[in-house]
Amino acid sequence: MAITSANQLELLQTAEAVAREKMIDPVLVIEAMEESLARAAKSRYGSEMDIRVKIDRKTGRANFTRVRTVVEDDAVENYQAQVTVQQAKQYLADPKVGDEIVDEVPPVDLGRIAAQSAKQVILQKVREAERDRQYEEFKDRKGTIINGVVKREEYGNIIVDIGRGEAILRRNEKIGRESYRPNDRIRCYIKDVRREPRGPQVFLSRTDPQFMAELFKMEVPEIYDGIIEIKAVARDPGSRAKIGVISYDSSIDPVGACVGMRGSRVQAVVNELQGEKIDIIPWNEDQATFLVNALQPAEVAKVVIDEEAGKIEVVVPDEQLSLAIGRRGQNVRLASQLTGLDIDILTEEEESRRRQAEFAERTKLFMDSLDLDEFFAQLLVSEGFTNLEEVAYVDMDELLSIEGVDEATAAELQARARDVIEEQNRKALENARALGVEDSLVDFEGLTPQMIEALAQDGVKTLEDFATCADWELAGGWTTVNGERVKDEGLLEKFDMSLEEAQHLVMTARIQLGWVDPAELAAGDEAEDEEAEA
Numbered sequence: 001m002a003i004t005s006a007n008q009l010e011l012l013q014t015a016e017a018v019a020r021e022k023m024i025d026p027v028l029v030i031e032a033m034e035e036s037l038a039r040a041a042k043s044r045y046g047s048e049m050d051i052r053v054k055i056d057r058k059t060g061r062a063n064f065t066r067v068r069t070v071v072e073d074d075a076v077e078n079y080q081a082q083v084t085v086q087q088a089k090q091y092l093a094d095p096k097v098g099d100e101i102v103d104e105v106p107p108v109d110l111g112r113i114a115a116q117s118a119k120q121v122i123l124q125k126v127r128e129a130e131r132d133r134q135y136e137e138f139k140d141r142k143g144t145i146i147n148g149v150v151k152r153e154e155y156g157n158i159i160v161d162i163g164r165g166e167a168i169l170r171r172n173e174k175i176g177r178e179s180y181r182p183n184d185r186i187r188c189y190i191k192d193v194r195r196e197p198r199g200p201q202v203f204l205s206r207t208d209p210q211f212m213a214e215l216f217k218m219e220v221p222e223i224y225d226g227i228i229e230i231k232a233v234a235r236d237p238g239s240r241a242k243i244g245v246i247s248y249d250s251s252i253d254p255v256g257a258c259v260g261m262r263g264s265r266v267q268a269v270v271n272e273l274q275g276e277k278i279d280i281i282p283w284n285e286d287q288a289t290f291l292v293n294a295l296q297p298a299e300v301a302k303v304v305i306d307e308e309a310g311k312i313e314v315v316v317p318d319e320q321l322s323l324a325i326g327r328r329g330q331n332v333r334l335a336s337q338l339t340g341l342d343i344d345i346l347t348e349e350e351e352s353r354r355r356q357a358e359f360a361e362r363t364k365l366f367m368d369s370l371d372l373d374e375f376f377a378q379l380l381v382s383e384g385f386t387n388l389e390e391v392a393y394v395d396m397d398e399l400l401s402i403e404g405v406d407e408a409t410a411a412e413l414q415a416r417a418r419d420v421i422e423e424q425n426r427k428a429l430e431n432a433r434a435l436g437v438e439d440s441l442v443d444f445e446g447l448t449p450q451m452i453e454a455l456a457q458d459g460v461k462t463l464e465d466f467a468t469c470a471d472w473e474l475a476g477g478w479t480t481v482n483g484e485r486v487k488d489e490g491l492l493e494k495f496d497m498s499l500e501e502a503q504h505l506v507m508t509a510r511i512q513l514g515w516v517d518p519a520e521l522a523a524g525d526e527a528e529d530e531e532a533e534a
Contacts, residue, residue, distance in 0.1 A: 032125030048080040070099040134165040138193045150184040167202035175238040209233035219265045231283040234337035242334045246283035294335040298324035312341045315351045370416045392417035425449040432456045467509040475502040
């Protein structure tokens with residue numbers, strides 16, 4: 001393939017045809033041609049030469065040039081592409097470092113191998129341009145629904161024609177029962193759009209909870225207009241889903257609007273999701289009320305929320321237990337996803353037994369520790385006292401408010417409680433020192449002797465050891481594993497230490513050891529606050 005006058009215009013025609021077919025800029029195709037011709041010329045004249053090709057955009061004539069760059073005398077590395085200032089005087093009147101000497105060279109005659117190489121370069125550049133165009137077109141459509149046509153299936157993944165490119169629907173993003181054949185029409189949610197070195201850049205989903213939310217937005221005008229908002233979505237794809245909605249117009253019922261006349265609106269979404277049952281639930285700012293709604297059709301007797309642990313206990317009548325849990329735990333699992341809380345479901349009988357056990361345990365604690373009779377110990381528990389610290393350090397008036405307790409009795413109770421606590425602290429400290437705890441940890445403000453003993457039993461014996469602990473290692477926390485929340489037990493969790501308290505203690509220890517500069521820490525906190533405000 002020689003670049004002669006006979007095929008000069010053919011270059012431009014080919015570039016325009018490829019650009020039109022691939023819907024990319026013709027300039028990109030011509031630049032790819034220039035690069036491919038330059039690479040072929042290097043194989044003819046020498047790979048170390050700097051050969052450049054320029055195709056005239058009007059005539060299609062390819063101009064081949066050899067470029068040499070002027071460098072310092074001792075900086076010459078490539079004698080084919082670089083010349084010294086002295087050598088450059090043969091070609092330039094006043095050469096300077098960085099100047100270029102351009103010589104035209106004869107056009108090359110592309111052999112079969114060189115032509116094939118040039119073709120590969122052009123195809124590669126065109127593919128890159130296609131991917132860039134596709135990314136630019138779809139990057140702003142992330143989070144929306146798109147219609148496409150199934151092209152083929154590869155290892156369970158569906159390749160979808162989305163008009164000006166291809167997208168992939170991975171097999172784990174398909175609803176379980178679905179199967180597709182080529183040319184089937186398909187509606188998907190654009191889950192992600194990202195640059196990839198090879199293959200599709202648009203990733204689709206039909207199992208994402210937001211797919212259902214977007215379908216409702218298409219079917220319910222009030223959601224599209226912002227009168228009704230979807231606050232939360234939880235799905236078990238292909239089986240069941242729950243969606244929490246709220247109306248900002250008191251005259252519009254959010255559940256009724258989403259259901260539609262005779263269920264027409266919700267039925268359209270159900271049909272698209274292959275018969276997935278959808279529970280539409282009115283959103284409520286009060287978590288307990290929202291959870292009661294989310295657990296429908298089960299009836300809830302009582303809700304107890306532990307906000308610090310992100311946990312919630314739901315008490316249901318005995319006959320409602322299976323309904324609240326649902327088939328294979330589906331109902332409670334979806335309600336948990338919807339509220340973002342870990343839910344424990346108890347029957348009224350189980351809750352009563354547990355409450356009685358706690359009452360008996362606390363009564364025994366007061367009887368044994370304070371040398372009280374059973375009636376008086378039960379009286380303290382009934383008044384809400386749960387441990388010795390509350391009795392020892394509570395305001396005297398709270399003890400005097402208990403029927404039958406006078407000042408002398410209250411003072412005696414507090415004295416006994418303090419004596420017991422001091423003895424417990426002394427023993428805990430002795431045990432900790434026996435385990436090898438150093439004074440640096442004992443003298444650290446914020447840790448009780450029982451906490452120091454618990455730390456020592458786990459190998460934390462110095463202030464340095466304590467400073468290396470993570471906050472969740474001390475206070476405990478929750479980790480999501482395979483979509484389920486798993487409890488991480490903390491070393492000091494039994495002492496009711498919160499995550500914030502653990503963070504403060506660990507950071508204080510690091511500051512005392514000189515690991516952290518308080519000024520830098522304060523500056524970082526201010527920067528975070530400003531960023532949050534922005």
